[in-house]
Structure formats: C-alpha cells, structure tokens
Amino acid sequence: MKEVRTDMRFLILMYVLAFILLWEWLLPVIELTDTEYIAVFLYFIGISFLFGLLRMRWWLSIPLKLIYLLWSLHYVFFETAILSRETVSLLITDLMSNIGIIAAWNWESITNPFRTVLFFVLLWMTIYLIRHWIEVRKSILLFYAMTVIFIAVLDTFSSYSAEGAIFRIMVSGLLLIGLLTISRISDRHGRKLGTGMFAAFSLPLLFAVVCSSAFASIMPDRGPSWADPVPFLKSVVRGEGLGSGSFVAKSGYDTDDSKLGGAFSQDSTVVFSATVPKKQYWKIETKNTYTSKGWEQQSDESMPVNIDPGSLLAFSGADLHEETEFLHAEINMKQQLPYLVYPYGTSKIHTRTDVVLQNQEETGQFWVMKDGEETELDSFGIDLVEQNYSLKALRATSMDDYALESVDFSEYLQLPEQLPDRVRELALAITGKEESVYEKAKSIERYFARNGFMYDQQNVAVPKGNEDYVDQFLFDTKRGYCDNFSTSMVVMLRASDIPARWVKGFAPGEGKTNSQGKMEYQVTNNEAHSWVEAYIPGFGWMPFEPTIGFSNMTGIEYDLELDMSDPEAPDMEERERPETDRTETPAKNDEDNGIIAFFNKMDKFLRENAWVGFAGLAVILFIAWQVYKHRGRWIPKLLINAYRKRQADWVTYTKQYKGLLKQLDRFGFKRTNSMTLSEYAKTVDTHFGGRRMRMLTEAYERGLYGGYTSHDDWAGLQEMWEDLINRSSC
C-alpha cells in the first residue's frame, strides 16, 4: 500500500468512519459473548489504523502490535507479573494445549486466551482488508453490505438490539462510500481535487445523508409485515430433539438431584439479578452423598443456626478486621428459590428487619423465617470479602496435614460400594504425580479440558441398571454438562482421599452496566450450575470448576516469584546447591526481584491508570514518529560530528559515502538499482551545482572497483562530503 498517496486529512476521515463501522461489529460480539474488555479490542483497532495512517513500516508496526496483543492477553487473563516465568509458562502451556485441541478438531474446547488471540488475528486481517479497500480499491461497499447483514441477522436472531447501531452504520457507511467514490472518480480522471473542490462535491452527498437519516428517524415505525421467522426456524431446527422424550429433561435449579443425566433444556427466565462489582458464583447448597445415580444429603440433620440480619457470619473464612473492605452485592429475586443465593466470601447478609435468617451449616443453605414460618425475600444485600489464596501456601499443603484438622471428613470421603475400580485407578493416575493437596485437586480440574471431553447439554446419557453415572461419563460418553464434570471431580477427589462435596447454585450470568453505572448481572435458569468444593488443609473449603467453558473465580495470588528472597521459603534447588555457590545466589535473587518488582509496579500502575498509560504510549509513539519523520534533518549533523572524530581512511570513507547516499535518498534523489553511481552523481551535481558528488563518487569507485584504498586528500573529500550532506539535510 506504500505507493498510494492520498490526502492525509481525507484518509483520517476515512479511517475514523471505518473505525465506527468496525466498532459496530465489535459491540454485539462483545455483548453476546459477555466479554468485558471491549476497550482492549478498540485500542487495537485504533492503533492499527493509526500505524496505517503514519505509514509505519511493517518491521516496526508488527512487533508493536504483537507486544500490545501479549499485553492485552496478560491484562485480561493472567494475574501474574508481566514477563515473569509464571506468565511465560502459562502462555506456553495454553498454546500447547490449544494446538492439541485444534489438531483434534475439538473447536469448542479452545481456551479463552487462545480464543482471544484468534479474535485479535481476525481483527488484524479485517483491518488490513479495510485499509486495502479504502486506500487501493477505494470502494468499501462489500464491507458495508456485510456490516448491515451482520447487524440485521444479529438483531433478528439474538438478544442484541441494533436500533441505534443500524442508524450509526447507515450514516457512517454512506458517508464512507460516497466520499470514497468521489476520490475514486477524481483518480480515474487523473486529477487531484483541491480541498475546496472536494468539499463542493461532498456537499450534495452530505445533504442526502443528513436528509435521509433525518427522515428515517422522524418517520413513524411501521410494524413488521412478515411474521417473526425465528420461532419457525427454531422449531425446524429443534424439531427432532423435542420428539424423543425418553430422557430426563432438566431445567433450572432443582432440589432433587437423585437422578442425574439427560438433556438440559434451555430456559432463559431470569431468576434473579445481582448488582455487584465483580462476577460471582452464586452458591445455594452442597450435597455430600453420591449414590452412583445422583446426589443426596444424608446426615443426622443438625439444628439450623439462627442468624441476625447484618451480623458477621461465623464461617466467612477470611480473617476480618476493622479495615476490611467489603464488596457489596444487591440481589433482586425475580423467581422464588427455596434457599438464598450467596457468593463466596459472604460475610454479612442484610435483609428487612422483621425476619430471621436460618443457616444449615452443613449444607450451606440459608433460608428466612418470619414468625416461625418460612418466607421469601424480594431483595437482599450481601457484604463479601474477596477470597485470595497464596499459591505458594497452597502448593505447600500436604496430605499429612489432614491429620491436624479437627473435622470429621468421613461423609466427604464417602463413595458408593459399587463404584467401578477403574474410576479410582484413573483418579490415582491423575493425582499420583502431584505432591500437594492443591496440585492434586488442580490436576483433576484440568483433566477434562485436556482429554477430549465435550460440553454438551443435549446428548447426555442417563445411567441405567448397574451403570455408574461417573463411570459412564469418564469412560464411555465423555460428553455432558456441569453435573457430569462436577460429580466426576468430586468422586475422583474422594477416590484420592481428598474430602470434597458437590455444590449447587448459579453461574455469574450476563453482566451489563445499569443506569447507575454499576455492573448488573442477570442470572437465568440457564445459569443453574454445579461445581466442586474440596477441603484444602489450612484453607478450608475451596471451590473448583472442572466444567469445560467455565472459569474458576477463585482469586489465586501468583506469589511464587516474589517469595524467592524469603529465607523461609522451601527452595529445593537452593538446598541442593554446593556451598560455594551460596554466596552469590542472594545477590542474583535481589537483582531478579528488582526487575520483577519494577515490572510489577509498572504493571500495577498501568492497571490502575490505564488512560495515563495509553496517553503516555501515544505521546511516546508520536514523538518517535516525529523524530523518525524528520530524521533527514538531524542525521546529517550527527554523521558530521561522528566522522570528524574518526580517522580518515578508506573504511571510514565507505561508511561516509553510503551515509551520504542514504541522506540523498531521503532528500529525494532516488537511485534505482540499475543506476550506476556516476550516473547518480551526475543528477545530484546537476541539482546542487559543482562536481562534488562526482568527485566523491570517483574516489569511492576507485576504491571499490579499482582497489585503490589510499587517497592523497582525505581532508578534501571530507570537506566536500560535509558540504554535500549539509546541503541535502531536509
């Protein structure tokens, strides 16, 4: 695209309009896929267009974009320090596992970071195409048509409402097409329009666009003359699935889990909405007994505990003190549930004052009593503390630590007698390699995503006769939804002697910014979910998320690197090193920590002040661009100073001469490859007068072609060279 030169202001306008169109593509994608980080993608589009405008060379722009891409991945997905070993290894593992997944054509299991990389690549290609359409083809009708079709289809078939979008697309798209057409016509006639002329030509276009859009928005909206095609299409697509009713169809939250399996039917009725700053898993209860067909709660039901609304809960886990900052969640029930939903880290529950809360500690159920009878709440508030675990401490846990805990785990290690042995064997094979309790649990959690399991809500088997629900899923079907994954993980944890229980509740739901600018999550029956809690010694019950496609919300502090300097830290490598090395190691560690700490600080600062970061980056880029653009002005001065200090000889002279060639090229004397140096020198001398370039060239040619690397008058050459390079500074 280098050859094409168009008026800069015109190009900027074109790119801004194209940016708006591309933005409209992103909006629904972001909204429908529930991606929070639209800005990350918008900045990417922005810098891509900006680099295009600045005519940045590929060897500069591609690395910059890649750096941005990596940074975005890190910003969105990894909590680790930038550039740390942890991040790199996470990235590499992710990449490797995804290559495996792609090789197996298992597209649905691609992890989120990789999905994001692919999305970035798609954006990159799209931007390249758009630039081609604007600058070379000068025609963007195809892209415009695709945008309209895309938005229209989404508006019809998904929950996305394109009312504003279609208007914005119309205005910006028509302007883009119209202006490009004017530019194309002027090109075809081989003349460049002045700004005034261009404005004159654009006026009718502007008039037409403004009028038509004004009319479009003023005119009354007539209802659709066709019936909504969506229900019909849905019935055609689903026709077969509905016919076979032999499965146990399940939908939403259900207290009876004694028979698991069968299709999960979609039901997008909103159960509750929650206003909370961060995504939360909404827990309702846990179950302890696996029956090989499903789950039951079996125990001598201990007496429920009464809790006053607003008081601190005993089991909140985190060590609370006065300065503890609570996150506040506000829950509005749309459908009634038998128990309250609550996020992890719940410390206080605020309800109306005329009720009493009751809590069954074993199952984690909360319910509300009023005057001795169960009642229901329309809304309530929850204060929660964010749960953070130290990875280092988690990795230090050992199976022996269970002996130190005063809890009776027998009910959480229960397994049905008829559980096939191969389940236990598999569990031990997965966890056997790991040392710590946490790593054992993690290895099971990871197992499903890496071994060809599929997330499927429809074709899910029901165990019959003697079949075991977990065994069937792990070895035969490998297909299922949350219940399959979570139950299997609990069973395998128990088979590995790790106390575990099955948790029911709701996934975070779809987040939107509400009118007060807060994040509000709509949780529907589709979000009904189940997951796993394992007891980690020293930490208590910790949630795990084995289901493919869901991500665990547990806050893990990746603090391994930072603790390197901690003398208490158990460092096996260090212990094994010979004595002589010990003296040097601390210094190196300090240095490492210094760099890592610096990046951590930078990272933290950038996370908190993203705008400052971007503005800074923009300023730096602009300055760099200006310096690069005006290099013709400062490079000669630099070269003159540099070469005055050097010894005058042939080697120096060749460098000087080549520097002069480059400078003359920047000045505007283009030398084609087939031009000899003396031909070039002639054209240069014709412009500047005199014979300086010819004499310099002769000296160079004598050396290069004749091998005469000595010269009588280096000083004279130096003088001519300085004179020429000065004159050619631009």
Next chain:
Amino acid sequence: MTHAQVIDKVLANIDKVMIGKRDIAELSLTALLAGGHVLLEDVPGVGKTMMVKALAKSIGASFKRIQFTPDLLPSDVLGVSIYNPREMEFEFRPGPIVGNIVLADEINRTSPKTQAALLESMEESSVTVDGETIRIPQPFFVMATQNPIEYEGTYPLPEAQLDRFLFKLKMGYPKRSEEIEVLSRAEKSVPIDHLETVLTIQELAELQHAVKEVTVDHTIKTYIVDCTSETRTNPHVYLGVSPRGSLALMKSCQAYALIKGRTYVTPDDVKYLAPFVFGHRMILRSEAKYEGITSNEIVDRILTRVSVPIDRVGLK
C-alpha cells in the same frame, strides 16, 4: 607520456578529419586495443572509410581495403600461390587481408564461402593457402561494413558468425553544423592527406599490453555475468549471449577504461559497451521481430533491470 596522453593524441588526430564522431573513434580504438574487430552497419557515404583510414594513418599502420562483390573468391581475399619460373617454385602472394588495418566493405555482398574465409582469418589472425599458414602481422584490425538497406543479391551473415566481431556499430549521419564543418574543411584540400602518424606500432603493442593490466573487480565480473544471463532468460530472446560474449564485454571494458584514463573498470563502462557487444550476439524470437522490438531495446531493458553493484555487501 602516460597511456591516456598517447590515446588522447590519437583521438585528437582522428578528430581532425572526422567531425562529431568522437564516440565511434573511441569505440574503434577500444576494439583495436582489445584485439577485436568491428562491424559497421550503415549506409554508404557517412565516413566509414575515412574513419578507418584516419585510424590507420594515426598509428602508422598499413591500410588495405577489400571491396566485396558476389564474384569475389576466397583467394582474392587471402592471396594465391603463383609459380615462379625463375626460382622454379611456388611463391605466395598475400591477399589484401594481410595488413594491419583492413576495411572489408559490404561483406554481405559476397558469397558465404568468401565470407567464411574472411571470418576465419579474422578469428585465427592467420591465412592458410595450399597448406601453408602465414601469420598476419600485428596489429590486425578488420573493420567490416554492411549495408542494411539492400537485400537484393546479398548474403546476410549468419547470426552465429556475427560474434567474431567485438562490436557492431552504427555511424549515423552527422549533425547539421557538423556537416557544414565537413564541407568547410574539404573546401581547399583533402584533410586526410595531411594527417600525421602519432603512434608507432611499437607503442600500440604497449597499449594493448596495458589493457590486460586493467583491473576488473569481482563486483564488475558479477555485474557482467548478471547482464549476460539476463539475455538468456529474456522471453523475447531465442538465443542469448554466450560466455564468449561475457568475455568480449570484459575485454572491451578493460580497453575502454584505459582509453578513459582509468586502470579499473566501472559499471558505467559495462553499461556503455553492453549494447555494442550484445546487440549482434542475440537471436530474437520471431514474435519479438514482428512487434518491432530490436536487440538494442532488449539490452536497454536488461540494463535497467540488473542491479549495479555499489558495495561488496551481499556478494556471492
């Protein structure tokens, strides 16, 4: 006196009789110094003979002229052995080819047999008659002419044999002012009669020796070969320039560099001489001929495509 000064004297001498033909004079001298021969393709009367005569007279060499006709026999060119009754033996009478500077006029008029005799003696610098080989004295320089406008009764030289000639040149008409100058000079007397000899044959041999000393850098050799191989891959060319062509180009570049007072060859020399060396060594495809593309145009195109080496970086 340096080589350059000697050469300048010769050129200045030729300039006295040849007006505005400095380039042809230089090229002829280049061919002479490089030990090659020249084919002049031009209409009669533009000064071909005068050029050769002036060159011959300037270097004090013997000048012979052969006018080729359809009935000319090889022996008319090479010479014959005649029986000498007094000595009772055959005596060889050398033909006009045995001379220092030979003008072979309109060689395309004679039969291929005679052409072959000429070309062979040019190549070998010797004459073989009745099994007896006689070396032609050095310097030996043939300037052949060929009339491009007449086709009736001509025997065009086979293209494969054309590469016996180092250069193929065109003289062209003089400019208006130059032609007027030609008239003024010839008004009173014949200028060629007053031309002095400025170079002895001995000195010429020294110059020819000096040509071999001119440096051809590796970059230049690469450049020459790049150009040559381009002729072989060009879609318009049926038969490209042979390695003999590359060699001819290099040798003429050495001679030309000496004429220009340099002891090394530059890419400019290559670019300047390539059309004269390559032009008659390529056979074009008939499609190209129908389109009116000439070999010189193709050489020009090739020269605008091959990169000139301007440093040693990246050289293989």
